[in-house]
Amino acid sequence: MTELVAKIMLNVAEGNNSLVGELTRHTVMQITKKSIKQLTSQQYPIVNLTQVTRIDTAGLAWIFFLLEQANSASCQLTFSNVPTKLNKLISLSGVDGFLPVSV
Numbered sequence: 001m002t003e004l005v006a007k008i009m010l011n012v013a014e015g016n017n018s019l020v021g022e023l024t025r026h027t028v029m030q031i032t033k034k035s036i037k038q039l040t041s042q043q044y045p046i047v048n049l050t051q052v053t054r055i056d057t058a059g060l061a062w063i064f065f066l067l068e069q070a071n072s073a074s075c076q077l078t079f080s081n082v083p084t085k086l087n088k089l090i091s092l093s094g095v096d097g098f099l100p101v102s103v
Contacts, residue, residue, distance in 0.1 A: 006054075010047075012038040018048040023059030036066065040073035046102050050081040060089050063099065078102040 008021040010031045017039055021027065039045050047066075052059075063079075070077035078100040090096060 010035040010039065014042060016048075017042075017045050018051055020051040022054040023052050023062060024054060024056045025058035028058055028062040031062070036069055039066075040070045040075050040077070042075055044076050044078075045070070046078050046080050048080050049083055049086065052083055052086070055083070055086050055089060057089065057093065060086070060093060060095075064095075067100070076100075 006022040006024060006027050008019065008023050008027040008030050011018045011020060012035050039047070067077055080102045082099070082101055090099060
């Protein structure tokens with residue numbers, strides 16, 4: 001019997017950044033420091049979340065970790081296409097208004 005392993009990728013390309021896959025406690029460690037550094041080297045990166053298929057509290061914590069890394073690198077990170085499930089998790093966690101979202 002084969003077990004499917006959940007995956008997450010941070011795709012970084014100037015003007016076309018995205019998270020793809022499941023952002024959970026099982027996957028957050030798959031995101032490389034190199035891709036985070038590439039993202040935070042951009043001045044105004046926007047990360048598209050359309051392709052995030054699942055997220056849990058560890059994934060939400062990782063998003064805030066990414067915001068902290070961006071802040072340390074003096075870049076203004078924002079997110080686009082925030083999934084409904086993430087908005088619900090944000091609301092349940094009491095961190096409404098802390099996630100910078102592009103319009």
